[in-house]
Every structure is written in C-alpha cells, then in structure tokens.
Amino acid sequence: MSITTAQLKEIRQEFATLKPATVTLDGNRTMTVKQAIFALAPTLERMKKRGFDT
Numbered sequence: 872m873s874i875t876t877a878q879l880k881e882i883r884q885e886f887a888t889l890k891p892a893t894v895t896l897d898g899n900r901t902m903t904v905k906q907a908i909f910a911l912a913p914t915l916e917r918m919k920k921r922g923f924d925t
Contacts (some may be wrong), residue, residue: 896910919925
C-alpha cells in the first residue's frame, strides 16, 4: 500500500479540524492511563513550555 503526498496533505488537514473529546474529572472514578494522560495534557504542555522535561 502506498500513499501520495496529496493524500497525506488531505489527511493532515482533516487531523487539524478534529476536536478532542472532553475529559471531565467529576466524581471519583477509575480512568485508563490514556484518559489520565489526556486529562493532564494541557498541564503537561504548560510545564514543558516553562522548561520542564519529560
């Protein structure tokens, strides 16, 4: 299977329009690691901009 650069550009544009699902932290429920990282992503991004390293 091969992909053209035109297809790649189209895929990139579609990704840019996607909105992430909203993660709420209401209640005391269990979360998957993926959900937890998604919930922490904005905080992690701000920390990275302030110089913290992963």
